[in-house]
Amino acid sequence: MNTIQPSSSAPIHTSPAPSVSSRSISLTNRTGRPKGSLRGALVSSIGEPRIIYYESGLEKKALLCLLARPDVREVREQQPRVAYVDAQGTLRHHTFDFEVHTSNGEVIAVAVRPFERAKKKFFFDELAWIAAQLSTGVADRIVLITERELPRDLIHNAELIHAARLDPDQSADFAAREALTTLDGPIRVGDLVKRAGNHGRSFRAIVRLIAAGTLVVKQVGRINHTTFVESPMALRSIA
Template identity: 45%
Template sequence: MTDILSSTSWTPPYSTSWTPPSASTASRLPPVRSRGSSRGTVLNFKANRTLWYESSLERKTIYVSLTRPDVVNMWDQPPQVTYVDAEGNTRHHTFDFLVQMASGTRIAVAVKPSERAEHVTDILERIASQGAVTYADRVTLITERDLPKWRVWNAQFLHSAMCERADADDNVVREILADVIGDVKIGDIINRTDLGGRGLRAVARLLGAGELRLTLPGRINRRALVTKVSLHAETREAR
């Protein structure tokens, strides 16, 4: 019988090298046991570092933040800050994340359900007005209203694609896009390659890198329209 493994030469289209991620830099870690909570880690592929989350809302925030082209780094549980409340009492607060934008701006992020927005907003305004956050340029609150289902779905898919290296696939898509003007269906791009299912992941990486953008809000699939982004276009910082 022919030895298939020894007689077949095959090179994977993606990088097979792997470097273990470094540990989280969180100022505190989630408790070992916490009834009703959702705890776990997500890879910060932009720094090859582990990020902890303590709720599904925090997990979604990590995915959406990391897969934005204008976000260059992210940290979990940055150092605790001290502020004075309305009664003059000294209080402490730990932000859920610290996000660094491509512009250099650093944003301290609180992630909470919308029903707590009014209370948390009051705390954040006091912290900001008192200059309590020395490691960030501004503070912000993210709730589930900022994370529509289609955006979270896209972010999880983008994260999966961007955690792998397949430069050859990405360059194939870039070559096809070189003579494309205006909007184009993702499926039409893929059909001009021989990448098969890998083509969608290559397009996703270019979306995550900011080389492409979705023309309309919606899920990333073969029917979605994308357009090239000018290399000199300025990216906007969201909330």
């Protein structure tokens, strides 16, 4: 039997950190069968690799879009419930779907609901009551995300960014950054890929630069080879 030694340069797999949810999230019902809603988990693509659970397809889309934002530093799901008194004077509790930490130190409590359901259940009023009584130690503000805030192109780009971040490539990232040194205005992603070489690897590296805010997308729509991007440094030099 031949013993195969691992390469010293081979990446070492490490398991993601566990979820920080304040409660257990079951993916099955009491009979052991999958629940009707789309429940699952993904690994955070920012900060420490960590498992984040979601409890619906809409929550998954919202989570991906939150993770894709360059100003977001951490997303936590299902943090401790918040107490508030409703319009009838009844003490109630609410658990937000996500808690978002931004690069400027802001903490945002995020609720995710289908728009029509939120409207029918007077959820807007409920969040208003919670916001009026919310302690600054819990969150700085409350945001409601519905399907109206999640257009298809935004979701597509978020999924692309998430996949690219989870597939780091130092040599491709270096080549992409080198290609930026002579950038003096808007350029198509495809042309930037040609400058950097490595084709598909460079495309994903450019997506990571967009995610980091190193490149700014100059148009609305899906990120692809025809997308125009520009360096914020070039924008500042013009201003």
